[in-house]
Amino acid sequence: MFGNLDTTTLQQLWWIIDSLVGSLFLFLIFVQGGQTLLWQLGKANVEKSLIINSLGRKWEMTFTTLVLFGGALFAAFPKFYATSFGGAYWVWMLILFTFIVQAVSYEFRKKPNNFLGEKVYELFLFINGSVGILLIGAAVGTFFTGSNFVLNEYNFVTWTNPLRGLEAAFSLFNLSLGLFLVFNARLLGAMYLLNNIDFTGYEDFEARTRKAVLVNLLCALPFLLYFLISLVVMDGFGVDPKTGIVSMVSGKYLANLLSMPLVLIFLLAGLVLVIWGVVTTSFRGKNNGIWFGGLGTVLVGLAVFFTAGFNNTAFYPSKAALQSSLTIYNASSSHYTLTAMSYVALLIPVVLAYVVYVWHLMDAKKITAAEVTGEQADEMY
Amino acid sequence: MVEQIDLSMVNWARAQFALTAMYHWIFVPLTLGLSFLIAFYESIYIKTRNEEWKKIAKFWMTLFGINFAIGVATGIILEFEFGTNWSNYSWMVGDIFGAPLAVEGIAAFFLEATFFAVMFFGWERVSKKFHLFSTWMVAIGSNLSALWILVANGWMQYPIGMAFNPDTARFEMQDFWAILFSPVAISKFTHTTSSGFLFGSLFVITISSWYLLKGRHIQMARKSILVAAVFGLLSSGYVAFTGDEAAYNDAQKQPMKLAAFEGLYDGEKGAGLVAAGIINSSKKVGDDQDAFLFEIRIPWLLSLLANRDPGSFVPGIKDLVYGNEKENIMGADEKIKKGKIAVEQLALYKKAKKAGDSAGAEAALTVFNQNKEYLGFGYLNAPEEAVPPVSLVYYAFHIMVALGSLFPIIFIAYLFFTLKGTIIHQKWLLSIGVVSMFLGLAAQQCGWIVAEVGRQPWAIQDLLPVTIARTNLTAGTVQTTFFMFVAIFTLLLIAEIRIMLKQIQIGPEGK
Numbered sequence: 001m002f003g004n005l006d007t008t009t010l011q012q013l014w015w016i017i018d019s020l021v022g023s024l025f026l027f028l029i030f031v032q033g034g035q036t037l038l039w040q041l042g043k044a045n046v047e048k049s050l051i052i053n054s055l056g057r058k059w060e061m062t063f064t065t066l067v068l069f070g071g072a073l074f075a076a077f078p079k080f081y082a083t084s085f086g087g088a089y090w091v092w093m094l095i096l097f098t099f100i101v102q103a104v105s106y107e108f109r110k111k112p113n114n115f116l117g118e119k120v121y122e123l124f125l126f127i128n129g130s131v132g133i134l135l136i137g138a139a140v141g142t143f144f145t146g147s148n149f150v151l152n153e154y155n156f157v158t159w160t161n162p163l164r165g166l167e168a169a170f171s172l173f174n175l176s177l178g179l180f181l182v183f184n185a186r187l188l189g190a191m192y193l194l195n196n197i198d199f200t201g202y203e204d205f206e207a208r209t210r211k212a213v214l215v216n217l218l219c220a221l222p223f224l225l226y227f228l229i230s231l232v233v234m235d236g237f238g239v240d241p242k243t244g245i246v247s248m249v250s251g252k253y254l255a256n257l258l259s260m261p262l263v264l265i266f267l268l269a270g271l272v273l274v275i276w277g278v279v280t281t282s283f284r285g286k287n288n289g290i291w292f293g294g295l296g297t298v299l300v301g302l303a304v305f306f307t308a309g310f311n312n313t314a315f316y317p318s319k320a321a322l323q324s325s326l327t328i329y330n331a332s333s334s335h336y337t338l339t340a341m342s343y344v345a346l347l348i349p350v351v352l353a354y355v356v357y358v359w360h361l362m363d364a365k366k367i368t369a370a371e372v373t374g375e376q377a378d379e380m381y
Numbered sequence: 382m383v384e385q386i387d388l389s390m391v392n393w394a395r396a397q398f399a400l401t402a403m404y405h406w407i408f409v410p411l412t413l414g415l416s417f418l419i420a421f422y423e424s425i426y427i428k429t430r431n432e433e434w435k436k437i438a439k440f441w442m443t444l445f446g447i448n449f450a451i452g453v454a455t456g457i458i459l460e461f462e463f464g465t466n467w468s469n470y471s472w473m474v475g476d477i478f479g480a481p482l483a484v485e486g487i488a489a490f491f492l493e494a495t496f497f498a499v500m501f502f503g504w505e506r507v508s509k510k511f512h513l514f515s516t517w518m519v520a521i522g523s524n525l526s527a528l529w530i531l532v533a534n535g536w537m538q539y540p541i542g543m544a545f546n547p548d549t550a551r552f553e554m555q556d557f558w559a560i561l562f563s564p565v566a567i568s569k570f571t572h573t574t575s576s577g578f579l580f581g582s583l584f585v586i587t588i589s590s591w592y593l594l595k596g597r598h599i600q601m602a603r604k605s606i607l608v609a610a611v612f613g614l615l616s617s618g619y620v621a622f623t624g625d626e627a628a629y630n631d632a633q634k635q636p637m638k639l640a641a642f643e644g645l646y647d648g649e650k651g652a653g654l655v656a657a658g659i660i661n662s663s664k665k666v667g668d669d670q671d672a673f674l675f676e677i678r679i680p681w682l683l684s685l686l687a688n689r690d691p692g693s694f695v696p697g698i699k700d701l702v703y704g705n706e707k708e709n710i711m712g713a714d715e716k717i718k719k720g721k722i723a724v725e726q727l728a729l730y731k732k733a734k735k736a737g738d739s740a741g742a743e744a745a746l747t748v749f750n751q752n753k754e755y756l757g758f759g760y761l762n763a764p765e766e767a768v769p770p771v772s773l774v775y776y777a778f779h780i781m782v783a784l785g786s787l788f789p790i791i792f793i794a795y796l797f798f799t800l801k802g803t804i805i806h807q808k809w810l811l812s813i814g815v816v817s818m819f820l821g822l823a824a825q826q827c828g829w830i831v832a833e834v835g836r837q838p839w840a841i842q843d844l845l846p847v848t849i850a851r852t853n854l855t856a857g858t859v860q861t862t863f864f865m866f867v868a869i870f871t872l873l874l875i876a877e878i879r880i881m882l883k884q885i886q887i888g889p890e891g892k
Contacts, residue, residue, distance in 0.1 A: 057502055060494035063453065068486030070460055075483035078475020078551075085461060086468020086852035093465060093862055096458055097869065103454035104873055107446055113883035115876035153731055154550045155472050158853050333476045334546075334553040344484050351491045358495050358515075362506055378891050379439070379501070 002342035008329065010338035014076035015309045015328045017345055021069045023301025026181065027294045028062040030192045031055050032129035033185030035102075037212055038122055041193070047205045049110075049372040049380065054196045055189070056106040056381040057362060061355070063103065075341050079155060079331035080316050087149045087157045088142070088165025091135055098124075098132030106381045133185055137178025138168040143308040144231060144253065145171050146319035160320040173230050176223040183220035184274070184297060187213050191281050191290040198366035213289065214282040217275070224271075231307075232257070237317035239327050246314050246325040256311045263306045270299030391851050393859040394466040397866060399833070401458050403826060404870045408452035410825050413527060413574055414581015414616075415445050416520035421608050423516050427509055437601050438516075440889035441585065444881060446501060451877045455870060466859065470840050470850035477543050477554045478533055485529035492522030527577070528570050535566030538832070539634045540841050545753055547730055547746060552844070565630050569832075572623035575616050576825060579788060582613030583821040586795060588885055590814030593805050598888050603799060610795040617789035624785065625686065631835075632687035632695065635842060638835035640698045641771045642778035643683060646672045648697035648705060653678030654686065655779070662772045666698050666765055698771070702764045713764035716843075720759030723752035757844040769837040777830035784824040791817055 002010065034055045042048030074081040085092050101124035108114045109121035147168070148161040161167045168174045190212040199206035236252020239245070249255070257264045273296030281289030309315035314325035332338065372380050419441050426434035460482060464471050471478075499507055499515035507515070536542075542559030543552045554560070586609050589602035631639040639645075644660045645652065658676030681691035688695070694708050704712025726749035733741035761767060791813060798804040804811075836842060840850035 053502075057498045060453070060497055063457070064486065064490045064494040067457060067460060067490055068483070070464075071479065071483035071486040074460075074464070074471065074475055074479035076479070078479050079472055081464045081475060081479065082468040082471035085464025086466075086471065086854075089465055089852070089854060089858065092461060093865075096461055097865070099457055100454045100869060100873075103457070104450045104876070107450035108876055108880060111447070111880040111884070112887075113879045115879050116872070153735075154469075156469050156853065164858070333479065336557075337476050337480055337554045340554065340557040341480055341483060344480075344487060347487050351487060355491065355495050358499060361511075362498060362503060365506060376505075379443070 002339045005339070005342075007332075007335045007338070010335060010342065011076075011328045011332045012310070013342060014072075014332065014338055015305070015315075017348070018069070018072050018076060019302050019305035019309070020298075021065065021072055022305055023298040025062065025065045025069050026184075026301040027188070027297045028058070028065050029129075029133055029181070029185040030188035030290065030294070031059045031062045032102075032133050032189070033182070033187065033216075034189030034193060035125035035129035036182070036186055037189055037193075037209075038125060041190070041205065041208050041212060043205070043208075046369050046373055047202065049377075050197050050202075050205075050367060050369060051193060052106065052109065052381045053372050054193055054367050058192075059102070059106055063099065066099065076333055076338060077326075077328065077331045078333055079151075080326050082155070083149055083151065083157045083326060083331075084139075084147075084316060087159040088139065088147060088168065089159070090163065091139055091165030091168055094166075095132055095135045095139070098128040098135075102128035102132075110381060129185065129189075130182060133182045134175075134178040135169065137181035138171070138174040139165070140181075140304070141171065141174030141177040141227075142168045143304075143315055143317075144234065144236065145173050146237065146317040146325075148320045149318050149324060150321040151318075151324040173227065173234075176226040176230070180220050180223040180227055183216045183223065187216035187220065187274075187278060188290060188293050188297065190216065191277060191287075191293050194281060194287045195290045196363060196367060198368045201369065210282060210285075213278050217278045237314040237322070237325055239312045239314055239325075239329075241312050244327075244330065246317065246322045246327075248322075252313065253307055256307045256313060257303075259311055260306065263303050263310070266299045266306070267303035270296040270301075270303060272296070273299065388848070390854055390856040390859055391848050393856050393863055394851055394854075395847060397466060397859060397863045398459075398462060400863065400866055401455065401462060401870075402829065402833070404866075404874070405452065405455040405459055406825060406829055407822065407874070408448050408455060409527070410577035410580040410821075411448050411584055412445070412452050412523050413577025414579065414612075415441060415448070415584060416516075416523045416581075417578060418581050418585055418609060418612060419445060420513075420517045420520045421612065422605075423513050425608070427513050433600065433604065436889050437605055440601065441605070442500065443884055444588075447877060447880050447884065449497070451873055454873060458866070466852050466854070467840065467847075467850045468852040470845065473551045473845060473850070474841060476551060477536060477540075477560065480554065480557070481529040481533040481536075481560075485526050489522050489526035489529060492518050493526065496522065524574050524577075527574050531569040531573055532561055532563075532566045534832075535563055535569040536560050537839075537841050538569070538836060539563055539565035539630070540844055545756065545844075547727055547749060548734075550727070550731075552841075564626075565634055568623055568626040568630050572620065572627045573828075575619040575623055576828065578616035579613055579620055580818075580821045580825055582609040582616060582792070583788065583818045585609035586613070586791070586814045587816070587818035590811040590817075591885070592888070594808065594811050594815065598890070599805060601889050603804060606795055606804065607799050610792045610799060614789060614792035614796060617785075617792060620785060621789075624782075628686055629689070635836060636696050637698065637701050637767060637769065638774070638831075639687060640696060640701060641769050641774040641835055642831055643695075644672050644771060644775045645683070645695060645697045646699050648695055648700040648708065648710075650684065650694045651681045651692050652683040652687070652695040653680045654682035657779070660772050660775050664771075666702050666768055698768055702767060713758060713761070713767035716755045716758040717761050717764060719752045720755040720757060720761070722759070723749055723756045724759035726752070727756075755843070757839065757841070757846055757849075760846050760849050761838070766838055769835050774831055774835045777827040777834070781824045781827035781831060784820050784827075788817070788821070788824075 038051050042051050105121040105124045109118055150158045190209050193209050232254040235248045235250050238249035238252050273292045277289035277293030280286040309328050314327050316326035318324040419438055422434055422438035496515040496518035500519050503512050541563055542556035543554050546553050585605050589605045592598045592602040656677045656679050659674040661674050664670045664672050684693045684695050685691040696710050700710050702713050704715055726745045730742050730745035794810050798807050838846045840847045
């Protein structure tokens with residue numbers, strides 16, 4: 001089946017699959033967004049417990065999606081994996097550190113004799129949700145602004161900036177994308193909590209959470225606007241499909257959006273859905289905003305990744321040596337590997353199906369204060 | 382190819398990978414084994430409806446959860462470290478190595494992550510049977526994730542199902558099934574997971590023994606021990622069987638590793654197995670010193686285990702470094718010569734191709750193809766560089782085997798006295814049981830030292846030395862992250878141990 005597809009089609013298919021996994025990750029970072037709201041929304045211990053236990057049942061899903069995103073990029077686009085991780089060393093290391101400390105924090109935070117104390121584990125969660133997501137956004141921003149690397153004839157990478165990737169965080173464009181992601185994750189986190197917690201008897205807590213949705217959208221908007229306006233006016237890294245030569249093209253990303261109407265529709269529909277999620281949550285008192293916001297975030301994510309990688313565009317461009325830039329065609333695995341991996345990818349719908357089923361089963365009943373303070377409290381996060 | 386090799390950076394990167402892998406491997410074997418034991422306890426609960434078994438399952442689940450969290454924390458860095466510290470490796474073999482990592486994510490990690498939440502928080506939210514199903518899914522998911530990472534590791538030890546593409550200067554996959562069902566991958570998976578089952582059983586025995594010595598939670602401890610001793614004993618047998626298979630594969634595919642862990646410098650027919658001995662650490666390959674200061678050998682056994690023939694020839698380090706014409710063994714010295722030709726011709730091929738000189742490219746490619754099997758040796762400067770640190774590998778192997786021989790005896794004794802109903806009176810055995818987990822941990826770590834140090838200097842056996850596999854980083858950069866990892870992992874380990882000890886002290890009855 002997949003073996004009959006040509007290499008170009010497989011490369012495009014895998015860019016779509018990786019973009020989908022990456023976009024699902026951008027939705028699932030509602031966990032990280034929720035973590036940054038812990039101190040702001042959880043005034044009493046029981047409120048904090050509700051937040052932690054609600055997010056704690058999902059954190060592994062986000063974490064696993066990140067790991068899968070890395071693995072899928074490694075399998076399908078190993079040159080990107082080697083160039084970006086080996087080159088932008090510090091930015092990736094810092095991101096990973098924030099996920100290392102996150103992984104223990106849910107389990108360890110409330111356990112007696114936990115050595116570092118409850119507050120430190122909460123700080124770890126905050127750092128993961130803020131610094132971690134900000135840096136991920138900055139790293140994704142370099143898909144458009146470029147990075148500082150040179151590849152030699154054997155494709156070995158040399159990074160030309162001593163900050164080794166951290167310089168990405170000093171670009172206003174990258175920073176804007178990062179901050180947008182942080183605030184978007186926070187509004188998603190608040191919408192998830194509204195959907196997942198039974199607020200009976202905790203109306204103030206509910207009101208604070210509902211308010212956080214709108215406030216975080218308002219905080220996200222300026223950064224989103226800056227990102228979008230910059231994106232459509234900036235020069236981009238175009239690739240000549242015949243020669244593979246990379247050059248700067250004026251208004252490249254606007255041209256990409258206009259020549260790929262579906263991507264433009266994804267972007268606009270995604271933004272509308274996120275805003276509708278906020279509106280329905282904040283002004284109509286609904287608790288299902290997370291589904292609109294989540295789907296909207298996935299669509300926006302897809303639009304961003306497709307704009308970066310399709311329509312003869314270098315998705316990981318080099319500012320230092322234009323011809324070292326990576327495209328989905330020169331950075332990919334071989335035809336055989338892409339074919340084999342495509343068969344493996346047939347498992348993704350199965351995985352999605354059981355994840356959705358179990359999620360539905362576990363969330364059929366909302367988390368209550370009685371659950372986190374009652375007899376079984378010792379077994380909770 | 383690589384103009385300047387910063388050896389100190391390579392060594393720091395090696396140390397960092399060893400550090401993160403060894404920390405990770407404190408927690409993983411427990412996840413592999415304890416997850417199945419919990420599934421057994423819960424299955425008995427569902428079958429018998431006896432609440433005591435539920436309490437037992439929940440208690441071990443609490444300890445499992447604490448261990449699992451830090452296992453995840455130490456694991457994420459390993460996947461990304463291939464990119465950060467070994468980016469040339471990631472490019473040169475990513476076409477092959479990336480696939481199992483992606484499959485691991487799709488086929489295993491999601492299984493663990495999805496059902497983990499049900500296992501811990503689903504007691505009142507799903508049916509008993511679905512809860513049991515979820516517990517089994519966590520156990521199966523954990524072990525499936527081990528399958529894929531060990532397939533990847535097995536391929537590094539025995540690279541098959543691929544070919545070198547001179548145009549892209551990388552190795553490319555040609556046969557997915559050959560990689561998945563490689564004998565080395567299979568024995569790695571079976572040996573590693575069964576040793577995890579064994580370790581999980583020792584963990585249960587250690588804590589249960591402590592309870593029995595203290596006279597606390599006696600029924601729970603006895604029941605836990607009964608299941609763990611049976612599981613541990615069966616696993617011990619399987620560990621021995623798969624260990625033999627792993628050693629046989631080493632003899633056939635990585636003879637230098639076998640020679641190193643046996644301290645065998647001079648190959649011989651009817652070679653004996655070193656049952657015990659003190660190795661001469663000042664011995665160098667090719668000198669006249671004795672390899673051992675003291676040794677006890679079992680005649681012919683090494684030949685029998687290595688080749689299934691007691692009279693067969695087992696090559697020593699010297700044969701593998703300098704060659705042995707009589708036994709038709711090509712030495713590393715000869716391979717280096719051929720490897721250097723391969724490296725040189727690859728450069729000429731790329732140069733000619735760039736210049737549009739197709740005749741020149743063709744000629745270079747022909748010579749390259751004749752020597753490409755030895756490409757990795759072309760980056761070594763001296764044949765002695767092909768020898769791993771012999772003393773470390775030798776002691777690690779013999780400690781692992783000695784401890785591996787002790788564990789079935791411990792399990793048999795526990796099973797005997799538990800079935801007899803007198804386990805609580807066997808203070809001597811319970812005292813051994815209390816330390817048995819730490820012996821198990823030592824055996825686990827030694828096993829990985831044998832596997833990974835024993836294949837140095839190779840990242841990919843015979844094809845890619847670690848000096849070429851590295852990222853172009855300064856030693857200072859890698860040192861900084863090394864110490865960052867030391868600090869954070871040590872802090873988290875201290876926290877984990879303190880929490881674990883407190884939970885054990887609290888016991889299954891809760892506060």
